[in-house]
Amino acid sequence: MEDILHNLEVIRQRIDRACLRSERDRETVKLLMATKTVSSERIKLALQAGENLIGENKVQELKEKYDDLRAIPHQAHFIGHLQSGRIKEVIRYADCIQSIDRWEIAEKLQRRLEYEDKTIDIFMQVNTSYEASKFGVAPTQAIQLAKELKTLDRLQLKGLMTIGLFSSEQEKVRKCFQLLKSIQEQLKENDIQLDDLSMGMSGDLETAIEEGSTIVRVGTAIFGKRIYPDSYYWNEGI
Numbered sequence: 001m002e003d004i005l006h007n008l009e010v011i012r013q014r015i016d017r018a019c020l021r022s023e024r025d026r027e028t029v030k031l032l033m034a035t036k037t038v039s040s041e042r043i044k045l046a047l048q049a050g051e052n053l054i055g056e057n058k059v060q061e062l063k064e065k066y067d068d069l070r071a072i073p074h075q076a077h078f079i080g081h082l083q084s085g086r087i088k089e090v091i092r093y094a095d096c097i098q099s100i101d102r103w104e105i106a107e108k109l110q111r112r113l114e115y116e117d118k119t120i121d122i123f124m125q126v127n128t129s130y131e132a133s134k135f136g137v138a139p140t141q142a143i144q145l146a147k148e149l150k151t152l153d154r155l156q157l158k159g160l161m162t163i164g165l166f167s168s169e170q171e172k173v174r175k176c177f178q179l180l181k182s183i184q185e186q187l188k189e190n191d192i193q194l195d196d197l198s199m200g201m202s203g204d205l206e207t208a209i210e211e212g213s214t215i216v217r218v219g220t221a222i223f224g225k226r227i228y229p230d231s232y233y234w235n236e237g238i
């Protein structure tokens with residue numbers, strides 16, 4: 001169990017160094033712990049060590065851990081693929097949904113939030129690697145979808161999220177992050193100002209920070225290897 005504390009220390013140092021190297025203020029980069037398949041006990045250790053942000057891929061897991069973790073101040077983001085049958089639950093258990101990637105789901109979310117008289121923070125997920133296996137709006141459609149999302153008053157669009165290319169070639173991964181950054185800049189020219197860029201994981205967080213990430217999502221490097229198929233890894237959801 002103490003491996004978690006050690007791993008956290010290593011991750012914090014990696015973030016510190018990446019910020020130094022890219023001359024960024026350390027305060028501008030948050031660590032989100034990707035906690036899929038991790039037990040509440042292990043998540044608690046990390047939260048008690050001073051972290052305050054987790055991300056889950058399945059609504060079911062978010063729900064199961066909610067009671068166990070609610071006594072410890074933290075925020076839970078939903079980072080998996082969202083299906084309409086799970087909207088009711090996700091707005092109950094998540095503080096933010098990072099994976100909004102299509103109008104249909106956003107519109108259903110808006111209706112439900114109206115019904116409950118609530119609002120929720122969202123990010124728009126962009127498929128910057130153009131891989132068919134990944135979710136996210138196509139980069140060419142991103143400006144249009146962001147404009148449409150802005151018309152839904154119960155959804156507070158805070159940023160953009162992407163999963164970089166799964167490759168050991170950092171320069172290819174970097175292209176994905178640069179693309180997300182450029183979409184943020186194009187949106188600004190369209191009067192849509194988004195503060196957050198959620199990008200970078202265990203293997204590529206330094207590159208992501210160099211390219212402007214404000215939230216790195218780290219699982220394996222904190223909690224160790226998970227054992228399950230890749231489809232679950234890359235935000236299959238449910």
Ligand SMILES: *Cc1c(COP(=O)(O)O)cnc(C)c1O
Nearest residue numbers: 034201202217218219220233235
């Ligand atoms: C699992 C997951 C992460 C973390 O990936 P690691 O390589 O384990 O750090 C980040 N983002 C999403 C959407 C994930 O599903």
